[in-house]
Amino acid sequence: MSPATIYDALIVGGSFAGLSAAMPLARAAKKVCVLDSGQPRNRFAEASHGFFAQDGVAPLTLKAAGREKLAAYPTVDFVNDEAVMARHTQDGFLIETLRGEVLRARKLVLAFGVRDHLPDVPGLAERWGGTVLHCPYCHGYEFLNQALGVLCITPMSVHQALLISEWGPTTFFLNGKDMPDAETLSHLKARGVQIESAPIATLEGEAETLDGVRLMDGRLLPLAALYVATRTEMTSLLAEQLGCAMQGGMHGPVIVVDQIGQTSVPGVFAAGDITRSMHNASFAAADGMLAGVAAHRSLVFGPLGM
Ligand SMILES: Cc1cc2nc3c(=O)[nH]c(=O)nc-3n(C[C@H](O)[C@H](O)[C@H](O)COP(=O)(O)OP(=O)(O)OC[C@H]3O[C@@H](n4cnc5c(N)ncnc54)[C@H](O)[C@@H]3O)c2cc1C
Structure with a gap:
């Protein structure tokens, strides 16, 4: 040229x-x-x-x-x-x-x-695209019926938690964000979504795999994948x-x-x-x-x- x-x-x-x-x-x-x-x-x-x-x-x-x-x-x-x-x-x-x-x-x-823009949670960025994901249609079937998590970032995260529960038992991690209002909580409950309000310390697991989410209070919640609406x-x-x-x-x-x-x-x-x-x-x-x-x-x- x-x-x-x-x-x-x-x-x-x-x-x-x-x-x-x-x-x-x-x-x-x-x-x-x-x-x-x-x-x-x-x-x-x-x-x-x-x-x-x-x-x-x-x-x-x-x-x-x-x-x-x-x-x-x-x-x-x-x-x-x-x-x-x-x-x-x-x-x-x-x-x-x-x-x-x-x-x-x-x-x-x-x-x-x-x-x-990935949230600043230790262990999250290195799992992006592997076990930390944004779209269940792209990467949901691979984790079918396994323990799943959704990280609360924006009001859209509630919608994501409601949807992800279609693929497996879901926990909605507030990670320091406010508890949703009563109406939202009742929608989440109707879909069987658990709420976890304790802040997250780190994601744990070998390399890209995810064993679970370690909370600031010391508990480890086993999880196969975490969804994040970036x-x-x-x-x-x-x-x-x-x-x-x-x-x-x-x-x-x-x-x-x-x-x-x-x-x-x-x-x-x-x-x-x-x-x-x-x-x-x-x-x-x-x-x-x-x-x-x-x-x-x-x-x-x-x-x-x-
Ligand atoms: C982790 C992850 C997994 C995903 N998995 C799936 C999946 O399984 N199935 C699916 O359908 N979708 C998936 N998606 C969504 C999918 O990646 C996007 O929707 C798709 O890539 C968008 O295509 P695009 O061409 O608009 O942009 P991109 O694919 O992002 O391409 C943009 C291109 O432009 C180039 N570029 C950027 N700036 C410049 C510049 N200034 N000059 C020259 N070149 C530039 C980049 O280098 C890149 O090559 C996934 C997304 C993520 C984040």
């Missing part, structure tokens, strides 16, 4: 959403660049579950397969680097990377994902730099997009975890496909993409 290359579309983030967005553009023989820093959110898990026809495949294997399929299209370039700055130009957009590369494109698709933040400031409208989501801020992934900034599309509160690889891939098609249509028909 020469420095003068202007891509039809530049995709920031090359995982479920980004690689899916690139495919319809590649299949329309558009010049596409996928810029990716190689840190998908689910890289901490050994297996990814629920993805169509790929249940149980390792996250990085899935991503590599997606890249391999795209690499068959000669108009697709991959740049392994991190976007650090984005701005508008006369004919589209310009991105600067961490290593100092400058990339230009007529359209942008943002698909850079979110990162999780707060999320975007991995990049690009959307702010471009002036994309944002709004508060259930776990953290999300980029406002319409039904086809167009942001509030013409020519900038977005897909995946950065645009929604329900986070899942299949949703991200579907969002990416939509955004890729919309970006292509806007190349053909102009900003409205009709």
Whole structure:
């Protein structure tokens, strides 16, 4: 690629959403660049579950397969680097990377994902993606009918505790947070959820496995897995730099997009975890496909993409 290359579309983030967005553009023989820093959110898990026809495949294997399929299209370039700055130009957009590369494109698709803020509980971070988890649809079946825990972080944690009890006997760890109101307690009781109000000292177990939660009062509550509704933040400031409208989501801020992934900034599309509160690889891939098609249509028909 020469420095003068202007891509039809530049995709920031090359995982479920980004690689899916690139495919319809590649299949329309558009010049596409996928810029990716190689840190998908689910890289901490050994297996990814629920993805169509790929249940149980390792996250990085899935991503590599997606890249391999795209690499068959000669108009697709991959740049392994991190976007650090984005701005508008006369004919589209310009991105600067961490290593100092400058990339230009007529359209942008943002698909850079979110990162999780893990609560500061000793022994929790090193089990993230193994026995400390956020989503039972992704990693619940593996712990079916075993002792499960939910850590109280936000008001959403109550909802999580009510849901997790579908998979196994559940304890809701308040860990210093206030006792829920009477109505909430009656819902939790109806689902058989136990409440534990003592603060947590540490999670115990060999390596990634979990034997249980050690409480500050010395008791060890045996547990196979602990669920945590993390707060999320975007991995990049690009959307702010471009002036994309944002709004508060259930776990953290999300980029406002319409039904086809167009942001509030013409020519900038977005897909995946950065645009929604329900986070899942299949949703991200579907969002990416939509955004890729919309970006292509806007190349053909102009900003409205009709
Ligand atoms: C522990 C864990 C386990 C999970 N397990 C499952 C599961 O089993 N099944 C399931 O369906 N979902 C699972 N999920 C959810 C799933 O990981 C996300 O919904 C999905 O990864 C979102 O895809 P995405 O493409 O939006 O973002 P990501 O997959 O996070 O990809 C974003 C990509 O953008 C890159 N990037 C970030 N910033 C920049 C930048 N500035 N410049 C260039 N590149 C950048 C990153 O390196 C990354 O490659 C899990 C999540 C977690 C945290």
